[in-house]
Amino acid sequence: MTLALETTDLKIELRIDEDTWLPVCDMSTLTPGRGVAALLPDGRQVALFRDRSGRLYGIDNRDPFGGAAVLSRGLTGTHQGRAFVASPLLKQRFDLESGQCLDDETVRVTAYEVRAA
Amino acid sequence: MSTDTTPTIVLVGHGMVGQRFLEALAERGLTATHRVVVLCEEPRPAYDRVQLTSYFSGTTPDELSMTDMEFIATHGIELHIGDPAETIDREGKTVTARSGLTVAYDTLVLATGSYPFVPPVPGKDAEGCFVYRTIEDLLAIEEYAKTKATTGAVVGGGLLGLEAAGALKGLGLNTHIVEFAPRLMPVQVDEGGGAALLRTIEDMGLTVHTGTGTQEIVVGEDGSVTGMKLSDGSELATDMVVFSAGVRPRDQLARDCGLAVGERGGITVDEQCRTVTDPHVFAIGECALAADGRVYGLVAPGYEQAETAAATIAADEAEFTGADLSTKLKLLGVDVASFGDAHGTTEDCLDVVYSDSRSGLYKKLVIGRDGTLLGGILVGDAEAYGTLKAFTGSVPPVSPESLVLPAGAGESAQLGPTALPDDAIICSCNNVTKGTIRGAVTEHKCTTVPEVKKCTKAGTTCGSCVKVLGQLVDAELEASGVEVDKGLCGCFSQTREELYEIVLALRINTYQDLLDRYGREEARGGDGCEVCKPAVASIIASLAPTIGASGYVLDGEQAALQDSNDHFLANLQKNGSYSVVPRIPGGEITPEKLIVIGEIARDFGLYTKITGGQRIDLFGARVEQLPLIWARLVDAGFESGHAYGKALRTVKSCVGSTWCRYGVQDSVRMAIDLELRYRGLRSPHKLKSAVSGCARECAEAQSKDFGVIATANGWNLYVGGNGGATPRHADLLAQDLSDAELIRLIDRFLMFYIRTADRLERTSVWLERIPGGLDHVRDVVVHDSLGICDELEALMAAHVANYRDEWAETINDPEKLARFVSFVNAPDTPDPVVGFVPERDQIKPDLPLLTIGTRPLEGSAQR
Numbered sequence: 005m006t007l008a009l010e011t012t013d014l015k016i017e018l019r020i021d022e023d024t025w026l027p028v029c030d031m032s033t034l035t036p037g038r039g040v041a042a043l044l045p046d047g048r049q050v051a052l053f054r055d056r057s058g059r060l061y062g063i064d065n066r067d068p069f070g071g072a073a074v075l076s077r078g079l080t081g082t083h084q085g086r087a088f089v090a091s092p093l094l095k096q097r098f099d100l101e102s103g104q105c106l107d108d109e110t111v112r113v114t115a116y117e118v119r120a121a
Numbered sequence: 122m123s124t125d126t127t128p129t130i131v132l133v134g135h136g137m138v139g140q141r142f143l144e145a146l147a148e149r150g151l152t153a154t155h156r157v158v159v160l161c162e163e164p165r166p167a168y169d170r171v172q173l174t175s176y177f178s179g180t181t182p183d184e185l186s187m188t189d190m191e192f193i194a195t196h197g198i199e200l201h202i203g204d205p206a207e208t209i210d211r212e213g214k215t216v217t218a219r220s221g222l223t224v225a226y227d228t229l230v231l232a233t234g235s236y237p238f239v240p241p242v243p244g245k246d247a248e249g250c251f252v253y254r255t256i257e258d259l260l261a262i263e264e265y266a267k268t269k270a271t272t273g274a275v276v277g278g279g280l281l282g283l284e285a286a287g288a289l290k291g292l293g294l295n296t297h298i299v300e301f302a303p304r305l306m307p308v309q310v311d312e313g314g315g316a317a318l319l320r321t322i323e324d325m326g327l328t329v330h331t332g333t334g335t336q337e338i339v340v341g342e343d344g345s346v347t348g349m350k351l352s353d354g355s356e357l358a359t360d361m362v363v364f365s366a367g368v369r370p371r372d373q374l375a376r377d378c379g380l381a382v383g384e385r386g387g388i389t390v391d392e393q394c395r396t397v398t399d400p401h402v403f404a405i406g407e408c409a410l411a412a413d414g415r416v417y418g419l420v421a422p423g424y425e426q427a428e429t430a431a432a433t434i435a436a437d438e439a440e441f442t443g444a445d446l447s448t449k450l451k452l453l454g455v456d457v458a459s460f461g462d463a464h465g466t467t468e469d470c471l472d473v474v475y476s477d478s479r480s481g482l483y484k485k486l487v488i489g490r491d492g493t494l495l496g497g498i499l500v501g502d503a504e505a506y507g508t509l510k511a512f513t514g515s516v517p518p519v520s521p522e523s524l525v526l527p528a529g530a531g532e533s534a535q536l537g538p539t540a541l542p543d544d545a546i547i548c549s550c551n552n553v554t555k556g557t558i559r560g561a562v563t564e565h566k567c568t569t570v571p572e573v574k575k576c577t578k579a580g581t582t583c584g585s586c587v588k589v590l591g592q593l594v595d596a597e598l599e600a601s602g603v604e605v606d607k608g609l610c611g612c613f614s615q616t617r618e619e620l621y622e623i624v625l626a627l628r629i630n631t632y633q634d635l636l637d638r639y640g641r642e643e644a645r646g647g648d649g650c651e652v653c654k655p656a657v658a659s660i661i662a663s664l665a666p667t668i669g670a671s672g673y674v675l676d677g678e679q680a681a682l683q684d685s686n687d688h689f690l691a692n693l694q695k696n697g698s699y700s701v702v703p704r705i706p707g708g709e710i711t712p713e714k715l716i717v718i719g720e721i722a723r724d725f726g727l728y729t730k731i732t733g734g735q736r737i738d739l740f741g742a743r744v745e746q747l748p749l750i751w752a753r754l755v756d757a758g759f760e761s762g763h764a765y766g767k768a769l770r771t772v773k774s775c776v777g778s779t780w781c782r783y784g785v786q787d788s789v790r791m792a793i794d795l796e797l798r799y800r801g802l803r804s805p806h807k808l809k810s811a812v813s814g815c816a817r818e819c820a821e822a823q824s825k826d827f828g829v830i831a832t833a834n835g836w837n838l839y840v841g842g843n844g845g846a847t848p849r850h851a852d853l854l855a856q857d858l859s860d861a862e863l864i865r866l867i868d869r870f871l872m873f874y875i876r877t878a879d880r881l882e883r884t885s886v887w888l889e890r891i892p893g894g895l896d897h898v899r900d901v902v903v904h905d906s907l908g909i910c911d912e913l914e915a916l917m918a919a920h921v922a923n924y925r926d927e928w929a930e931t932i933n934d935p936e937k938l939a940r941f942v943s944f945v946n947a948p949d950t951p952d953p954v955v956g957f958v959p960e961r962d963q964i965k966p967d968l969p970l971l972t973i974g975t976r977p978l979e980g981s982a983q984r
């Protein structure tokens with residue numbers, strides 16, 4: 005049973021450069037509305053999310069305001085039809101697609117392409 | 122004559138009316154054109170004497186103050202505190218104060234108030250005899266009651282006597298009231314009302330002796346009070362006596378300088394509040410004998426007189442011809458109100474009476490031949506006071522009978538204040554009409570009760586009109602089309618309270634269901650937001666057993682809703698590490714358990730600190746260490762302390778009667794019982810509590826959401842306290858409760874709060890916000906006025922029965938443990954940003970690491 009699940013579950017992959025997609029985890033490990041963090045080979049950290057409709061998002065895990073790598077632990081939501089995460093430190097919100105901070109237009113974090121394969 | 126060219130106004134007496142007079146001067150610009158000198162006898166500037174008794178439920182002298190020193194400074198008022206006027210030279214137009222200061226006046230205003238009348242009985246000056254008028258009186262009473270007395274007697278069963286008796290009772294004394302008249306509050310209530318009142322007062326545990334005079338104060342060998350001889354020949358043993366047998370105008374100063382005074386005292390003035398003897402001298406407030414031949418002992422007429430005098434000095438037209446004597450008793454737990462012609466002295470008037478002596482209810486309305494409401498008396502339930510008082514003088518739109526019947530009995534009618542005419546007085550203390558209040562909303566754009574209070578002064582004195590005020594403000598906002606979006610957030614148009622009701626009534630147990638069915642159109646089907654998700658999660662969690670949801674916060678959908686801290690059952694720190702706070706109920710801990718905590722902290726290298734909540738916080742745990750730490754804590758018998766949750770935090774205790782020589786109850790046991798009972802209870806904001814073993818209050822219970830203080834007879838329960846940025850002393854909810862009564866009341870109080878509070882609204886803010894405030898909460902949870910107490914208790918019982926420790930459940934569930942990793946694709950790698958450096962033999966976060974950002978992993982190639 006466990007075996008079957010593992011083999012049929014889709015893999016989440018992150019695009020880390022032009023032609024590299026890094027497999028990160030099984031689709032089923034992502035609870036809709038909750039994030040996880042992935043470690044890239046060069047030490048960068050990516051926060052991965054999945055929304056209610058199954059869409060996947062990836063942005064840099066580091067909170068640019070506080071410095072800690074914690075965005076994956078924030079609460080997500082929908083603002084004017086777009087998904088965001090609110091930092092668990094001081095609650096600034098970041099658009100999950102673009103990485104743009106919704107509470108300070110001068111701040112943006114890197115956004116990553118994510119796919120299920 | 123003043124040597125200066127600026128005319129001088131001298132005010133003698135800085136009490137409530139004096140202060141209002143100064144405000145009226147400023148409003149009319151007279152402070153700019155006049156030199157204003159104030160002689161104030163008391164050691165502090167004007168304060169709210171009406172609320173004096175609230176000192177005993179925690180209001181500080183500073184909070185009672187009515188004087189804004191900035192106001193005094195801005196208007197250049199010369200205020201001489203602690204320097205009473207001693208002589209007036211009317212010929213030379215000067216006043217001389219005790220310090221020797223002599224001030225020349227052009228206009229002199231006397232606002233010296235009254236002094237408490239002490240009947241000339243032998244022994245009246247003995248140690249242990251007090252009066253009840255000033256803050257200093259109360260401080261002295263408190264000191265004596267706490268150190269030298271267990272029994273107290275109040276002479277006088279009028280409005281103030283009952284307040285004083287309530288205060289003595291609150292101080293833990295066995296309290297007697299001795300009243301000469303055949304009933305309590307003889308001035309305000311009639312015989313029927315007196316009977317209902319008597320029953321209520323006796324039920325509160327006070328002993329009442331009506332129709333009884335005081336003949337002598339019995340004094341012991343050391344010169345202090347030991348008892349009283351009564352007119353019926355009996356002797357009453359008591360350690361202290363408070364005289365509250367009425368007040369007399371302070372007119373001595375006026376008599377000495379030849380101003381006319383009334384037969385029974387009071388400085389005789391005309392309709393402009395000018396003394397009839399000297400056009401340069403005015404008298405206002407309780408020291409004045411008004412043109413209608415009365416001396417008013419209430420603040421509202423005094424305020425009107427202050428306005429009248431100021432207007433007259435400004436050469437505007439104004440007059441004071443008499444005022445209403447409506448009163449509402451502020452005594453703990455007793456609702457008594459009388460208004461208008463309460464005794465039915467108007468010719469040909471009729472009564473409508475509803476009386477139920479079994480439940481201490483008595484309501485009487487006095488109606489004129491033409492149906493005009495003339496006045497009335499309410500005992501036991503003064504809910505309708507605000508509305509009825511405002512209708513006095515007009516024909517109410519519904520039958521008077523329906524106004525006095527209790528809710529549920531026959532055709533009882535609710536009269537909304539919207540039915541009132543614009544000139545109806547809503548706040549009689551400050552003489553504010555409904556029209557003025559409406560104007561505050563429509564013209565001055567006030568949108569909340571506090572704003573309207575500030576703008577109109579309504580509701581700022583005795584507070585009895587605040588409920589009606591709130592209804593009016595709401596109605597006016599609605600009528601003027603102001604769309605007040607009270608919605609929780611962009612996803613829900615309902616308030617938290619409304620969502621609670623929906624969840625409970627329809628047994629909705631998932632957030633998505635609630636959002637898709639009851640969210641705003643545009644939010645349905647979406648992911649919600651960071652505001653409503655935890656708020657709804659909290660509602661679902663506090664109702665879990667009742668609505669059939671899992672009580673475990675990390676189950677299924679619940680996991681995605683919780684705030685980040687709840688998600689990891691720990692508190693996030695600035696560098697991404699976590700703190701761990703095991704529950705230590707009541708702050709009591711065995712040496713073995715202390716050692717376990719020490720060993721764990723040592724083994725994991727955690728920074729260890731004693732918290733302000735009487736427990737121990739372990740900082741610097743990496744997310745992947747949390748389950749390992751908790752496995753050891755759970756093994757040693759610790760449970761989650763919920764330091765991360767909007768839930769019960771701690772119930773602090775003092776050592777109490779077990780060890781402390783002063784303790785009167787076992788405060789530690791009670792604190793532990795309460796902490797174990799309410800642990801895990803999710804609520805709109807965090808909940809804190811404390812239990813003190815005696816009135817010395819070492820556990821600081823009065824700064825808690827619910828605080829308990831032991832008395833000789835049981836427990837006093839205080840609610841709505843808060844530390845933090847906006848500290849608030851808790852209000853006394855009920856006194857001398859048994860263990861079972863205490864717990865039942867707290868159950869109800871907490872569940873009522875959880876049901877009706879806004880998200881992130883502490884009990885202190887909630888108590889100030891909800892219509893009716895403390896009185897309403899007391900009605901609901903003590904007197905069950907909404908009939909919901911059974912349900913509240915059942916909800917709490919369900920919570921208690923279903924409590925499980927979150928950490929014990931988590932460490933036994935491999936699936937849940939999977940989330941406690943830094944990286945989903947590298948579960949064994951710790952987050953490299955979480956680093957520590959040493960400080961004072963422990964660790965602290967390596968902050969520079971946070972500014973550098975990502976640090977390349979050792980051995981990995983740069984990109």
Ligand code: SRM
Nearest residue numbers: 692700731732733734735736764770843844845846847883
């Ligand atoms: C650890 C502790 C300070 C300490 O070292 O002593 C502490 C630490 C924090 N307090 Fe506190 N408070 C601590 C006792 C208090 C007290 C004293 C008490 O409880 O007797 C107060 C005042 C009493 C009160 O709440 O009325 C207090 C008033 C606050 C407030 C202001 C609340 C308010 O209503 O104004 C906040 C902010 C908030 O909750 O919104 C806060 C928030 C916090 C937070 C949760 C801030 C945060 O989100 O990071 C801190 C995190 C604790 C952690 O990471 O473990 N803390 N905090 C104390 C933990 C007590 C415990 O054992 O649970």
Ligand SMILES: Cc1cc2nc3c(=O)[nH]c(=O)nc-3n(C[C@H](O)[C@H](O)[C@H](O)COP(=O)(O)OP(=O)(O)OC[C@H]3O[C@@H](n4cnc5c(N)ncnc54)[C@H](O)[C@@H]3O)c2cc1C
Nearest residue numbers: 134136137138162170171205206233234406407418419420
């Ligand atoms: C416990 C209590 C509860 C009350 N509850 C209510 C209520 O619910 N509703 C209500 O309407 N009223 C109530 N009252 C009455 C209300 O407080 C008074 O009507 C009001 O304070 C009168 O104001 P005033 O300025 O005339 O007198 P006060 O407030 O007494 O002020 C007079 C001031 O003048 C000072 N003074 C006297 N002589 C001199 C001098 N020679 N030189 C300088 N200063 C002098 C006094 O020290 C005093 O500070 C209550 C009173 C008490 C004591």
Ligand code: SF4
Nearest residue numbers: 775781784814815819
């Ligand atoms: S509150 Fe009273 S019983 Fe408790 S420690 Fe202090 S003095 Fe002792």
Ligand code: FES
Nearest residue numbers: 548550582583584
């Ligand atoms: S009636 Fe007393 S404050 Fe309004």
